[in-house]
Amino acid sequence: MKGLLLKSWKNVLPMLAYYVFFFVVFFIVSAVNRDPLYFAAVSVAFAVAVPLAAMSRDETDGWDAFAVAAGVSRGKLAVSRYLFSLFCIVPAWLASVVLIFLAEDRLEAVATVLLFMGAGMIAAAVLMPLCFRFGIEKSRVLLIVVLLLIFAAAFAVGVLLFGEDLGVSWNLPLFVLPCVVLGAGVLAVAASLLIGIRILQTKDL
Amino acid sequence: MSDNICIKGLTKQFKGFALQDVTFSVPRGAVVGFIGENGAGKSTTIKSILGLIRPESGSIEVFGKDVGALTKEERGRLGTVLGDGSLPENLTAKDMDAVLRHIFVHWDSSAFYGYIDRFSLPNDKKIKEFSRGMRQKFALAVALSHGADVLVLDEPTAGLDPVARDEILDILYDFMQDERRSVLISSHIVSDLEKLCDYIAFIHQGKLILFDEKDALYEKYAVMRASLERLRDYKDAVVALHRGEFGAGALVLRAKLPADVPTERAGIEDIMLYFVRGEKL
Numbered sequence: 495m496k497g498l499l500l501k502s503w504k505n506v507l508p509m510l511a512y513y514v515f516f517f518v519v520f521f522i523v524s525a526v527n528r529d530p531l532y533f534a535a536v537s538v539a540f541a542v543a544v545p546l547a548a549m550s551r552d553e554t555d556g557w558d559a560f561a562v563a564a565g566v567s568r569g570k571l572a573v574s575r576y577l578f579s580l581f582c583i584v585p586a587w588l589a590s591v592v593l594i595f596l597a598e599d600r601l602e603a604v605a606t607v608l609l610f611m612g613a614g615m616i617a618a619a620v621l622m623p624l625c626f627r628f629g630i631e632k633s634r635v636l637l638i639v640v641l642l643l644i645f646a647a648a649f650a651v652g653v654l655l656f657g658e659d660l661g662v663s664w665n666l667p668l669f670v671l672p673c674v675v676l677g678a679g680v681l682a683v684a685a686s687l688l689i690g691i692r693i694l695q696t697k698d699l
Numbered sequence: 700m701s702d703n704i705c706i707k708g709l710t711k712q713f714k715g716f717a718l719q720d721v722t723f724s725v726p727r728g729a730v731v732g733f734i735g736e737n738g739a740g741k742s743t744t745i746k747s748i749l750g751l752i753r754p755e756s757g758s759i760e761v762f763g764k765d766v767g768a769l770t771k772e773e774r775g776r777l778g779t780v781l782g783d784g785s786l787p788e789n790l791t792a793k794d795m796d797a798v799l800r801h802i803f804v805h806w807d808s809s810a811f812y813g814y815i816d817r818f819s820l821p822n823d824k825k826i827k828e829f830s831r832g833m834r835q836k837f838a839l840a841v842a843l844s845h846g847a848d849v850l851v852l853d854e855p856t857a858g859l860d861p862v863a864r865d866e867i868l869d870i871l872y873d874f875m876q877d878e879r880r881s882v883l884i885s886s887h888i889v890s891d892l893e894k895l896c897d898y899i900a901f902i903h904q905g906k907l908i909l910f911d912e913k914d915a916l917y918e919k920y921a922v923m924r925a926s927l928e929r930l931r932d933y934k935d936a937v938v939a940l941h942r943g944e945f946g947a948g949a950l951v952l953r954a955k956l957p958a959d960v961p962t963e964r965a966g967i968e969d970i971m972l973y974f975v976r977g978e979k980l
Contacts, residue, residue, distance in 0.1 A: 497801030504798070505789045551789060560785035563749040564802050564845075565774030698752040 537586035541614035615679030619686035732892030778847030814840035921962035939977025
């Protein structure tokens with residue numbers, strides 16, 4: 495596992511400067527505005543973009559074939575991708591915690607950060623099986639389609655629960671929506687991991 | 700002589716292509732050359748041996764064990780060079796050493812750097828900056844640095860100049876000094892295989908056409924050049940023929956020809972070409 499993670503890390507290293515740049519810019523924007531919203535929203539992109547870059551590199555290199563031929567189990571290969579995504583997103587989450595302490599309204603800041611943590615997990619959970627099944631190029635498009643479908647489904651559920659005037663939902667206790675999204679994110683990652691392993695185990699490399 | 704790799708009845712169906720009932724082995728102490736035109740099924744067979752694709756039927760045993768049941772340590776005894784490189788291009792030799800020591804149970808850094816030096820490869824240059832020949836040598840250095848007893852090489856000399864090809868063949872000669880070892884090597888460059896191989900496996904349109912010792916093939920087949928009428932006199936001996944402007948050439952079975960009939964030695968390339976492009980008499 496260590497070798498797989500190290501390889502992914504070294505593979506994205508040349509691209510890291512761009513991510514660090516966005517990371518710093520949006521951190522400063524959030525810090526100056528005393529609102530973690532901007533940075534937390536961008537952290538969703540980190541959850542997707544960095545692992546996508548690493549997997550894209552692997553696909554071009556044909557790394558999976560080499561790794562499996564070398565004796566790395568397909569399950570381990572799949573888990574390493576999820577772990578790498580986690581390592582990519584954790585620094586953003588830690589930075590978000592710092593932004594909570596700088597925020598004007600800390601409770602609202604916590605809710606915002608939790609909401610986008612969940613959103614990031616959902617995005618990563620959707621991305622992985624798509625990449626395993628369809629490859630990186632198709633998955634870039636499919637990810638947008640699937641996330642739009644999820645957003646539309648969530649909106650429809652909201653309408654069903656709260657009526658057409660969705661503004662009512664904002665009268666919910668502050669932490670309801672963030673906790674729902676975070677919970678959905680955790681469940682999505684768990685389900686995605688099982689599906690991802692299954693896909694890689696049956697895939698011809 | 701026992702087999703390091705044993706393939707029986709390998710079948711795999713793709714859209715528009717099928718590997719059909721492929722059976723051959725890679726004996727211990729032997730180099731098996733795997734030949735066939737593009738799309739004949741060489742890479743599919745090799746990927747099956749490495750557990751990268753799952754055949755619909757048949758069995759593949761490596762070191763006497765089903766390939767799916769090999770432990771990580773046993774897999775480390777298989778060194779591979781895959782046709783498309785399959786190594787992370789953003790990494791340097793140093794990076795690869797750091798990564799692969801966590802992947803192979805018996806990774807030998809000193810052996811790896813020994814090969815890197817021997818092949819005059821740079822330590823700090825990214826793989827993507829390597830030439831095709833350097834990449835192939837690098838892949839071979841990796842394959843030779845984790846205690847492999849069997850090398851499975853998919854087109855390791857493709858796209859290389861004769862000097863680089865010769866260097867790679869030298870490395871393989873060295874590897875084969877230990878007679879417990881084996882090499883399965885696929886290549887389009889039949890002259891390379893003729894120098895190196897003890898056995899030839901020839902695949903065409905997903906079917907194994909022949910698998911035999913190289914010397915046995917030389918004894919078994921010959922090329923006979925004559926008119927069509929004369930070739931018809933030896934119909935039983937003719938395997939395949941190729942019509943030319945001034946007569947015809949045929950791949951014939953020496954055993955079925957009278958000893959006084961003049962023939963030429965059939966090289967592996969001749970045998971392959973007659974089987975692929977030749978017609979029946």
